[in-house]
Amino acid sequence: MSYQAYKNHLKQLADVNYASALLQWDQEVYMPEKGGSYRASQISTLSGIAHQLATDPAFEKIVADLATDNSLSEQEKSNVLRTKRDIEKRKKFTREFVEEMSHAVSEGFVAWQEAKQKNDYSIFQPKLEKLLELKHREVEIAGYEGHPYNALLDDYEPGTTVDDVKKVFDDFKPKLKALMDKIFAATPPDDALFYRHYDKDKQWAFGIDLLKQMGYDFSAGRQDVSAHPFTISFGAGDVRVTTRVNENDLAEMIWSCIHEGGHALYEQGLPAADYGLPSGEAVSLAIHESQSRLWENNVGRSLPFWQHNYAKLQSVFPESLAAVGLHDFYKAFNRVQPSLVRTSADELTYHFHIIIRFELELELIEGKLTAANLPAAWNAKYKEYLGIDVPTDTQGVLQDVHWSHGSFGYFSTYSLGSLYAAQLFAQAQKEIPGLEDSIAAGNTAPLLLWLREKVHTKGRNTTSRLVCEEVTGQPLNADFFMAYAEKKYSGIYEF
Amino acid sequence: MSYQAYKNHLKQLADVNYASALLQWDQEVYMPEKGGSYRASQISTLSGIAHQLATDPAFEKIVADLATDNSLSEQEKSNVLRTKRDIEKRKKFTREFVEEMSHAVSEGFVAWQEAKQKNDYSIFQPKLEKLLELKHREVEIAGYEGHPYNALLDDYEPGTTVDDVKKVFDDFKPKLKALMDKIFAATPPDDALFYRHYDKDKQWAFGIDLLKQMGYDFSAGRQDVSAHPFTISFGAGDVRVTTRVNENDLAEMIWSCIHEGGHALYEQGLPAADYGLPSGEAVSLAIHESQSRLWENNVGRSLPFWQHNYAKLQSVFPESLAAVGLHDFYKAFNRVQPSLVRTSADELTYHFHIIIRFELELELIEGKLTAANLPAAWNAKYKEYLGIDVPTDTQGVLQDVHWSHGSFGYFSTYSLGSLYAAQLFAQAQKEIPGLEDSIAAGNTAPLLLWLREKVHTKGRNTTSRLVCEEVTGQPLNADFFMAYAEKKYSGIYEF
Numbered sequence: 001m002s003y004q005a006y007k008n009h010l011k012q013l014a015d016v017n018y019a020s021a022l023l024q025w026d027q028e029v030y031m032p033e034k035g036g037s038y039r040a041s042q043i044s045t046l047s048g049i050a051h052q053l054a055t056d057p058a059f060e061k062i063v064a065d066l067a068t069d070n071s072l073s074e075q076e077k078s079n080v081l082r083t084k085r086d087i088e089k090r091k092k093f094t095r096e097f098v099e100e101m102s103h104a105v106s107e108g109f110v111a112w113q114e115a116k117q118k119n120d121y122s123i124f125q126p127k128l129e130k131l132l133e134l135k136h137r138e139v140e141i142a143g144y145e146g147h148p149y150n151a152l153l154d155d156y157e158p159g160t161t162v163d164d165v166k167k168v169f170d171d172f173k174p175k176l177k178a179l180m181d182k183i184f185a186a187t188p189p190d191d192a193l194f195y196r197h198y199d200k201d202k203q204w205a206f207g208i209d210l211l212k213q214m215g216y217d218f219s220a221g222r223q224d225v226s227a228h229p230f231t232i233s234f235g236a237g238d239v240r241v242t243t244r245v246n247e248n249d250l251a252e253m254i255w256s257c258i259h260e261g262g263h264a265l266y267e268q269g270l271p272a273a274d275y276g277l278p279s280g281e282a283v284s285l286a287i288h289e290s291q292s293r294l295w296e297n298n299v300g301r302s303l304p305f306w307q308h309n310y311a312k313l314q315s316v317f318p319e320s321l322a323a324v325g326l327h328d329f330y331k332a333f334n335r336v337q338p339s340l341v342r343t344s345a346d347e348l349t350y351h352f353h354i355i356i357r358f359e360l361e362l363e364l365i366e367g368k369l370t371a372a373n374l375p376a377a378w379n380a381k382y383k384e385y386l387g388i389d390v391p392t393d394t395q396g397v398l399q400d401v402h403w404s405h406g407s408f409g410y411f412s413t414y415s416l417g418s419l420y421a422a423q424l425f426a427q428a429q430k431e432i433p434g435l436e437d438s439i440a441a442g443n444t445a446p447l448l449l450w451l452r453e454k455v456h457t458k459g460r461n462t463t464s465r466l467v468c469e470e471v472t473g474q475p476l477n478a479d480f481f482m483a484y485a486e487k488k489y490s491g492i493y494e495f
Numbered sequence: 496m497s498y499q500a501y502k503n504h505l506k507q508l509a510d511v512n513y514a515s516a517l518l519q520w521d522q523e524v525y526m527p528e529k530g531g532s533y534r535a536s537q538i539s540t541l542s543g544i545a546h547q548l549a550t551d552p553a554f555e556k557i558v559a560d561l562a563t564d565n566s567l568s569e570q571e572k573s574n575v576l577r578t579k580r581d582i583e584k585r586k587k588f589t590r591e592f593v594e595e596m597s598h599a600v601s602e603g604f605v606a607w608q609e610a611k612q613k614n615d616y617s618i619f620q621p622k623l624e625k626l627l628e629l630k631h632r633e634v635e636i637a638g639y640e641g642h643p644y645n646a647l648l649d650d651y652e653p654g655t656t657v658d659d660v661k662k663v664f665d666d667f668k669p670k671l672k673a674l675m676d677k678i679f680a681a682t683p684p685d686d687a688l689f690y691r692h693y694d695k696d697k698q699w700a701f702g703i704d705l706l707k708q709m710g711y712d713f714s715a716g717r718q719d720v721s722a723h724p725f726t727i728s729f730g731a732g733d734v735r736v737t738t739r740v741n742e743n744d745l746a747e748m749i750w751s752c753i754h755e756g757g758h759a760l761y762e763q764g765l766p767a768a769d770y771g772l773p774s775g776e777a778v779s780l781a782i783h784e785s786q787s788r789l790w791e792n793n794v795g796r797s798l799p800f801w802q803h804n805y806a807k808l809q810s811v812f813p814e815s816l817a818a819v820g821l822h823d824f825y826k827a828f829n830r831v832q833p834s835l836v837r838t839s840a841d842e843l844t845y846h847f848h849i850i851i852r853f854e855l856e857l858e859l860i861e862g863k864l865t866a867a868n869l870p871a872a873w874n875a876k877y878k879e880y881l882g883i884d885v886p887t888d889t890q891g892v893l894q895d896v897h898w899s900h901g902s903f904g905y906f907s908t909y910s911l912g913s914l915y916a917a918q919l920f921a922q923a924q925k926e927i928p929g930l931e932d933s934i935a936a937g938n939t940a941p942l943l944l945w946l947r948e949k950v951h952t953k954g955r956n957t958t959s960r961l962v963c964e965e966v967t968g969q970p971l972n973a974d975f976f977m978a979y980a981e982k983k984y985s986g987i988y989e990f
Contacts, residue, residue: 015540018533019514026517034715035733038513038770042729045510049544220529234537238530275533 002069003076006062007277010083013053014276018234020046027109028226029242040106047102048095055091063087075279078461082278092141101138104130105406112404113227119394121375124404128371131406132364139365149365152409156285157416159463162362165412168419169355172478179485180336180348186493189331196320198250206316207243207257210309214261214295215448216241217268228401229256229343231263231292236272236280239264250317251333252344255296262295263288265448269456279459285410287455287464289417290424297347297418298425298484299447303330304440331492338386340395347418348485349386356381357400357411365408420468422481424455427472497564498571501557502772505578508548509771513729515541523721524737535601542597543590550586558582570774573956577773587636596633599625600901607899608722614889616870619899623866626901627859634860644860647904651780652911654958657857660907663914664850667973674980675831675843681988684826686746691815693745701811702738702752705804709756709790710943711736712763723896724751724838726758726787731767731775734759745812746828747839750791757790758783760943764951774954780905782950782959784912785919792842792913793920793979794942798825799935826987833881835890842913843980844881851876852895852906860903915963917976919950922967 023043031039053059066072066080108127115124135152144151147162208223226242233239241260246252266288274280282288299305303326310329314321321329336346342353360377363369369377378397379390390396402410429435432446439447454471468476518538526534548554561567561575603622610619630647639646642657703718721737728734736755741747761783769775777783794800798821805824809816816824831841837848855872858864864872873892874885885891897905924930927941934942949966963971 011536012540015533015537016544019518019537019541022517022521023514026521030717030719032714032717032733032735034712035729037732037767038510038730039733041506042510042514045507046514049511217529219527222525222527224525234530235533237532238527238534240527272532 010276016050044102048099051098108404116398121393191332191335233267239267258300259292259296262292266291281460284464285413286416290420293418293421307440308442352385354415505771511545539597543594546593603899611893616888686827686830728762734762753795754787754791757787761786776955779959780908781911785915788913788916799931802935803937847880849910
């Protein structure tokens with residue numbers, strides 16, 4: 001009976017959180033300009049209500065009682081214990097703090113949009129200062145062991161610390177750098193074909209086809225256009241993706257579509273009956289990212305995938321692609337080159353975009369860096385790691401939405417996700433007979449089935465570390481990614 | 496200070512209600528099929544939270560204290576008193592009752608959609624029985640003087656009773672019937688031109704132009720497609736309309752667009768600074784409907800309006816309209832004929848669609864009629880009042896969404912709205928020099944300005960009765976509508 005009360009309460013909390021998610025989706029997809037004035041307040045109010053529900057004393061009592069109830073099943077017990085830890089963490093924050101943060105986030109987002117559009121960092125700076133001040137307070141309220149940044153990382157990647165991330169990155173950085181040096185010494189493939197004119201509606205239809213092919217269920221989701229592609233869930237029966245379409249860059253739509261599709265397959269595969277329960281939620285952000293990266297890179301940037309899809313793409317855009325062969329197309333979209341914008345970076349230099357943000361975030365949270373000095377520090381790191389000058393803040397420090405959302409502690413999960421993806425995909429290749437042939441035949445169903453079983457059905461009762469060890473037999477390490485990358489790029493760049 | 500607390504609380508309540516409105520908008524416009532399973536629960540949870548906020552004892556105390564605070568301004572005092580009455584009414588209902596109703600409404604809506612689509616009333620009947628049972632309970636809980644239906648009418652048209660409505664309708668019915676008899680004795684204009692093929696995208700663009708011309712602000716709203724056109728607000732800065740487009744019926748899109756545009760102009764014109772306060776909300780449903788009807792009929796079905804717009808319409812659809820003159824077009828869209836479907840009825844027979852529903856609702860609430868007997872009673876009334884046979888329930892009792900939404904007590908406001916529209920428009924003609932010439936020149940701005948001042952700035956602190964008397968100098972009566980209709984239709988039908 002009281003486990004039922006626990007479930008009902010979490011269902012109600014999920015209802016409020018998903019309503020809030022719809023307000024956010026709408027804000028980025030369909031909301032008219034003047035709707036913004038009260039939208040921030042609406043989201044903030046729902047955040048406050050969610051906080052109140054999550055820390056309701058009567059609910060806390062139910063959870064405390066259940067935590068010592070031996071009649072619960074293993075999974076029930078594990079849900080209850082996870083919720084107990086959630087409550088302990090959330091209780092540290094007052095409702096006022098949560099609403100203040102939510103309000104700062106909404107205002108930050110609006111200011112960031114304008115700042116980016118006008119290439120004027122000064123519009124965003126005061127809002128970022130406010131967000132950082134709140135983040136410093138959040139870190140102190142939450143408490144931490146070791147580095148203060150651990151308090152933030154724990155929200156996205158429970159059980160992973162700054163030291164863990166540094167250890168992986170320290171091993172990874174020189175190996176990746178060495179590979180990139182070999183690549184930059186070779187002749188780059190020509191990727192000019194991507195920048196021809198590609199009709200938007202035709203691109204859109206092709207993207208929808210890719211999603212369907214991956215197994216994305218359109219009766220439980222939809223795709224819309226937004227400035228920054230994202231995936232958002234309102235329950236496993238309604239998981240939406242967004243993308244953007246650039247008439248003069250075919251690559252942008254294709255791989256953002258596949259990337260978000262990977263996220264969405266995970267959400268659609270979560271156990272729908274566990275709506276609102278930890279066992280119905282994703283393991284962590286890095287595991288989420290492993291799903292998008294696996295589809296985007298290990299599948300979507302592979303030769304077999306395009307053995308099936310390229311003829312179709314040629315038939316949609318014959319004027320641009322009829323004369324381009326499959327191998328030239330494959331080499332073109334795997335061109336490695338330092339660039340300004342993370343979301344359109346190749347899968348190797350990409351990691352330096354992440355490492356830069358991770359290092360800047362550490363300094364911001366340590367208090368060594370301020371919002372005022374951020375653009376200069378950003379530009380210096382791009383020079384140091386990628387050897388490039390940043391011409392405008394729009395293409396630099398303002399390019400990503402995350403900080404305007406108050407999401408600090410988030411970026412490293414992108415690289416961790418890629419490394420998990422490589423490690424998981426290597427395991428899938430071992431366990432699924434003829435996986436590459438199947439992909440080359442346009443059939444990704446066996447892969448999806450494998451991911452459903454090994455990853456998607458795992459809820460937030462476990463950690464990324466445990467999932468990785470259970471599925472692949474060893475902890476996360478960069479070797480799988482490096483093996484994948486060395487094999488692939490030595491072929492493409494012929495060294 | 497405590498008026499500020501009062502305002503903050505109502506702002507929070509508005510935030511929750513508008514979030515709930517967005518869930519409903521999305522459900523009818525963009526939600527994928529499988530999203531429905533939890534959407535009902537999400538809306539129901541927010542309804543429960545809104546109810547709790549609206550009847551919060553601490554808030555009630557603030558309101559009670561303010562009600563005797565003589566330092567408040569007139570408007571502040573009037574807001575507080577209105578809220579006090581709202582609380583007294585809402586407090587009668589438990590949160591459980593509100594959530595049960597909300598759930599029944601969501602389920603009713605889903606069942607109605609399926610029943611209508613499959614022309615199978617039996618799918619909807621049990622849900623309607625549940626809704627009626629809840630409505631009977633609601634009436635008893637709310638309490639009433641005179642007729643039990645007054646308890647429901649009061650939600651939509653405070654200060655108006657069943658007797659008031661009957662009095663107006665009893666006067667109106669024979670006069671309208673007499674006019675219709677004259678019309679049916681004359682030769683009807685040919686309206687076949689509307690049923691030619693009209694490209695959907697071109698219709699859509701023309702509808703958007705009409706909305707812009709009316710003064711609808713697209714930076715504070717948007718138009719989307721839905722099965723049943725509606726207007727919905729998330730605050731004065733975000734007021735959305737929907738329409739439907741039928742390739743083989745041009746009239747459907749045009750007048751639903753203008754109708755919803757009229758509603759939306761009202762919501763966009765409400766005082767934005769009074770977000771959440773009674774003074775920031777519409778007077779009543781009949782006054783709301785007066786705005787949609789005034790634009791739809793008194794403006795949108797007038798000759799001057801099309802003197803400006805018809806050439807444009809012809810240029811969009813030359814193949815269908817080039818050979819049709821303005822006067823034939825004008826006569827065609829004013830053709831009066833008994834028909835099955837309310838939303839596409841002409842402005843005269845329309846009132847019998849309303850009177851039928853009003854009479855049926857009275858019987859349902861009196862308990863003289865049950866959900867099981869409703870289709871037969873419906874069909875009998877259509878035979879009696881409009882002389883037509885109802886071939887299917889989809890075109891009959893299932894045609895309207897309202898009952899599936901639990902909205903009983905609502906329909907009479909449609910006719911009252913038309914009568915208010917005629918009375919207000921007659922006053923506008925007196926007060927705005929050259930109004931018709933201005934409309935014929937495509938300039939409806941003077942009319943909008945007049946409506947803004949006389950109607951849109953009036954909040955829910957007054958009643959429809961008072962607004963009508965203030966603006967037109969006399970209480971609502973059918974004479975203005977009859978004078979308008981007799982002049983217009985004697986011209987068109989030449990009697």
